[in-house]
Amino acid sequence: MIRLPSVRQALRLHRPRYPSSSCYSYATMTSTDHAIAPPAPESTLADVSAPAVPTKYGKVVLAPMVRSGQLATRLLSLKYGADIVWGPETIDKSLIGCERVENPKTGCVDYVRTGLIFRACPSREKSKFIFQMGTAAPDTAVAAAKIIAQDVSGIDVNSGCPKPFSTHAGMGAALLKDIPRLLSILHALVANVGLSTPYALPISVKIRLMPTVEETHSLITSLCKTGISKLTLHCRTPPMRPRERAIRDALTGAARICKEAGVEFFVNGDVKNWDDAQQVIKEYDIQGGAMIAIAAESNPSCFIPNHLGGPKPWREVVTEYMLTAMSVENPISNTKFCILNMVPGKNEMHKVLSRAKTYRDLCDALDLECTFPEELDLGTLKTQRVKAQEEKEAQLQAEREERQEKLAEFKRKKAEESEKQAEESNKRIKVDAVERSNTTPVSAAVAELAATDMLLPGGGGAAVEAVV
Template identity: 35%
Template structure:
């Protein structure tokens, strides 16, 4: 039953008799993938994602861009996809561990069409970690990773390899790969040490195609064999493969997948820029891809301007797309504003048991037109500390903070629970820490308690704590809990010091 499902999925993914956009570093991003699909590519691969990096990400639905983002702890988008490519994008990962690979696959499988393991990357960053081409000589690990993925997820699993120096060893490896149950294998027809300037070994790929019953995807023919769409079939016949994967030739001009022939580069570059702006692609990545398309024209006036560009807006100006940039920016801003209003309305309608207040934590305030700042809180004193200290003195459980992040703009909102009641600031903050401080302020002000500001004078907890400690040491008062212990220790130190001084005086 599963084999039938896999066969249907493979057919749907176009692993047979079709053209495929291969992943390349910084090129297999969403704008380039969508452009390749528009021009006729049947399947697109994302750039290689390292398993450890992906496991640190959280899945975020981006309602503004209408995408699904996998966001790292530093808020950088590691992988972005959308509904338009869901049935055609293959997620390629770099891994050297079966369990990690499975964890990543489970994280991503509902947003992609298939999972691929890159076992052919010759770069040091990959091989040094036991990934990429390092796996070619580790058949046990290859079998473990692929078998675990095939058994563990519902989507098709593929892998991409390079050939080995020996044809016999290469055939042995691909047969092992076939036995794991993968749906297809992509073969770059060069050994690990060879580079694009070396001839691709079509004969070896043909021998692999004849030895396997699963689809073989031939890769490595750019420039030498593939310069336009009709060359895809020629390369396919030379290698005996089921389909052809294109990387460099597609990077130079993605319209290579177009049956009607290559389009003028100017038109292709403008279409790429539109996708990049629409999906908020980072400008340096957009610039890199455009430079790869320009190639020998990089020293032209336009090429020099592109090289100097420092923003997406500047790139649009170089290609006379200022109006498109402005219209798209306004459209996205309007969508963001509408979603913000909707979010606020939903927030007001929910959680009726939460006490809310529009407050925020500001450490410094501007006190003059010259932008002079005044400290609002003493060093090391915050509303959270004040709330914690008050809770302890009331013998209440420690305040609990529940913080969420809004997908719309990635701002934070926190709810604090104290003595069974919930408090929250209605102001969304840029960081988790600020959101929690704002929630603490909402609670303290509701309970009419000091929150630690310098303007509170004698009511400020820091002044009160120092006064209590002084009274405890002088024997005129006592403190509770940690304050009492601190005062007691200080008394012991003073007493011991006094004893040492007295013993040093001659009798």
């Protein structure tokens, strides 16, 4: 008797077999297909499993950000692969008159006046650090640039910040409404601290979109003629907020103008990570690079390419940030602000960290050893203000006590002088009395005569009275 094959066996017998040279993809196979398909050669398996390494078309850099762009974030971004880091906007006038203080323990340099104005770490970031300046005048811009020159690798003029603290003084985006003044500032910096001077600093400028593409291209053309080395275009107009999508219509022309002028061009706006940056750079033929802002604020490891693992989990990034912040004695207020931007808002850890007031509180919450100097662990900004107020009141009290002591001393001396004057006055009165008694002969004669009459027997008292 002949046994017929079962239905399953019949299906297997009639199923087509794909040769190894077939373009059939393992990604499209079902579990059954994969089970009966012939094993692919090792070279084919290697090609399928190993992702292609993307080409690097340009630099990926950290954008200048207020608070988030302080030293700890810059150093961590460099560690994770950022090619260059921009610092937060620092007003030129605030630097003028500062004292430069070196900290051999941390390797940092502080610019201090009434308080900390700016902190850098030349040994770890100088060759890749661009100092961004808020300025409204050529003379103050040059003066500030000369002060900071030894600790940075470039000077950038902020001409795009729309915040009132910058624009009210004619800085930031306000310069886009006064192009001649902006050009004069750049000319002055190039002439006094630029590449052809002993300071040898590349000068750059960061702008926002003008109302039209033509106006944006015209402005970029004028800026490139000042002798600058770098130019960054933030693809938003000054009134636009970060949540609004970046406008990239002017990018191709802007990149071309800068390329022809020999100026390194950077794009800013909605760049999320290293791979996204390379795509934008390639698409618009940018001969420079791309800036990352908001994404780096929430996770500085966004500078790691996907083929190398991509961005790291927030817990690992926060741990690295804390270690970096303590190593450079980053102010607790800034450290807490940055960490809360990295921890997901709905995570329970966010609530715990938001209640922290000192580095020790942060480290306890994250299960880390605190290496931050205890004498500097002053707590949050509010705590620091309270402490500063207490110190001010203590100083005022000390001054009051000192004034009271001086007043008491003055009164004591005044009393002594008064007593001394009274003594001298009494002596003078006695002397005067004696002198007056010596200078009145009639009275003395009468007294002597009266005494003589009283001594004589039967002396005439009447005669004395008569004489008197």
